[in-house]
Amino acid sequence: MPIIAPSLLASNFLNLQAECNMLNQSQADWFHLDVMDGRFVPNISFGLPIIEHIRKATNKVCDVHLMIQEPEKYAEERL
Template identity: 60%
Template sequence: MDHLVSPSLLAADFGNLQKEIQMVNRSVADWLHLDIMDGVFVPNISFGFPIIEHVKKISEKPLDVHLMIVDPDRYLTRFRDDGATNLTVQYEACTHLHRTVTEIHNLGMKSGVALNPHTPVSLLKHILPYIDMVLIMTVNPGFGGQSFILESYNKIAELRKMIDEKKFKVLIEVDGGIDTKNAAKLIQTGVNVLV
């Protein structure tokens, strides 16, 4: 499988949002990644439903939505209604993870589970059969411009082994500090989606 690219909306110039999204539409990017931050789960606030509704009207790419929020279950239907194709929740923010990913599927979306940099992948052992994607945060979530955490390579390799041993159809996505210097190594390590 070739890798996928999902550019992050956080990197956009919000003063020219329509032009930025149209540029992504014309690109070879596969998805458009939206990081939703609430200022509680992570120490920053990004954007909410009005921006997402606007993005969906313009974007020709599937919306890859990553929720870095507390109590994501309250908003699953709304994110579906606003156009999310993939909906990823944080492992650390979900009280009943199986119920959450099941509801995401029931709403017609692909489900993902994200792990903070120091959350071990072994915690996903029992949820892997029920999800479509794991998002490994390769920086501490909340702010852009951070350096890639090198230990992430080992974590990705461990996750790839877990997935391959059971022959699960689960994608590995990475987000944070991804650039031309580390993209090839990440793909070699087993990553499917680069943000």
């Protein structure tokens, strides 16, 4: 069975709470979060402080796509 994981990178960042609410009410299985460090790839995403707020806004699984050069620097952080 396929897993539906819409990317929050496609969200309207001015209405991120509303976007999270909409996904919570949808049939989406997971939230997909893209994390970029600006070195491995250009940084057009959000960082850990925003992800912490997103985690508080949902009980769904957050699938995190790390596009960063030194993931070990973030291994202790909870995404």
